[in-house]
Amino acid sequence: MISLMNITKIYSGNVRAVDNLSLEVRSGEIFGFLGPNGAGKTTTIKMLTGVIEPTQGTVKVCGVNMVKDPVTAKSFIGYVADEPLVMEKLKGIEYLNFIMNVFQVPKDLRTQRIERLLEDFKLSHAITDPINTYSHGMKQKLSLIAALSHNPKVWVLDEPIVGLDPESAFILKKMMRNHANSGNTVFFSTHVMEIAERVCDRIGIIQKGKLEFVGTVEELRKIKGSGTLEELFLEVTKSEIEKIDFSYLDNN
Numbered sequence: 001m002i003s004l005m006n007i008t009k010i011y012s013g014n015v016r017a018v019d020n021l022s023l024e025v026r027s028g029e030i031f032g033f034l035g036p037n038g039a040g041k042t043t044t045i046k047m048l049t050g051v052i053e054p055t056q057g058t059v060k061v062c063g064v065n066m067v068k069d070p071v072t073a074k075s076f077i078g079y080v081a082d083e084p085l086v087m088e089k090l091k092g093i094e095y096l097n098f099i100m101n102v103f104q105v106p107k108d109l110r111t112q113r114i115e116r117l118l119e120d121f122k123l124s125h126a127i128t129d130p131i132n133t134y135s136h137g138m139k140q141k142l143s144l145i146a147a148l149s150h151n152p153k154v155w156v157l158d159e160p161i162v163g164l165d166p167e168s169a170f171i172l173k174k175m176m177r178n179h180a181n182s183g184n185t186v187f188f189s190t191h192v193m194e195i196a197e198r199v200c201d202r203i204g205i206i207q208k209g210k211l212e213f214v215g216t217v218e219e220l221r222k223i224k225g226s227g228t229l230e231e232l233f234l235e236v237t238k239s240e241i242e243k244i245d246f247s248y249l250d251n252n
């Protein structure tokens with residue numbers, strides 16, 4: 001469902017944020033995209049969702065080339081960015097209607113779909129309020145509801161759990177599983193290894209723009225030895241955290 005073929009992104013100033021990355025994510029999968037700060041996760045996600053074009057390489061979503069036919073390719077995607085919503089002056093419901101207009105959601109499906117999502121994420125009470133009165137978590141829930149409102153096959157979620165309360169995080173994880181089990185795809189980035197270990201069918205670990213590992217956590221254990229995903233991740237990314245001397249924090 002997602003095909004990234006040798007994609008590279010070089011930003012101005014010659015920053016090679018993503019370097020010749022290839023990855024296939026199948027239908028029925030929850031794929032977790034992991035990597036340290038600045039590794040290239042958001043850049044990859046922006047290329048995958050057509051927000052930016054790769055310097056080199058090809059992105060296909062459901063077989064459609066993102067650069068050649070962006071409107072069709074994007075119609076398959078529900079994307080939640082890592083940044084807050086920009087249309088802060090709109091009311092929540094106005095924003096949702098705007099998104100559903102863009103994706104041409106039939107009128108008869110709108111109320112039913114939105115009411116369920118608002119109920120599940122406990123946002124019904126605030127839907128007629130302006131977005132600039134929402135808390136960070138409420139904005140995140142609204143972004144999620146908007147992204148899911150057109151029933152996209154491919155969910156692309158950049159750090160979706162951060163900022164959600166435990167109940168909403170639980171509901172989202174259940175929704176992700178249901179979506180994948182129905183033959184769709186969920187691609188999400190996270191820094192929370194416990195979530196990745198529990199939720200993902202496969203993971204990818206990116207470091208300095210290069211994909212260092214793709215596979216299941218079990219496959220990673222076979223290569224790197226036993227341990228939690230956090231320990232394996234630190235091993236793959238060659239973190240030297242065990243060498244850090246924290247005693248200076250206690251010295252007066």
Ligand SMILES: Nc1ncnc2c1ncn2[C@@H]1O[C@H](COP(=O)(O)OP(=O)(O)OP(=O)(O)O)[C@@H](O)[C@H]1O
Nearest residue numbers: 011012015017035036037038039040041042043044
């Ligand atoms: N618009 C830009 N112009 C120049 N460099 C950029 C731009 N956006 C990102 N970068 C650089 O590209 C690299 C990858 O950044 P990116 O945001 O993709 O990382 P990330 O893995 O999502 O990080 P984080 O976990 O901190 O969100 C970093 O070195 C970053 O400074």
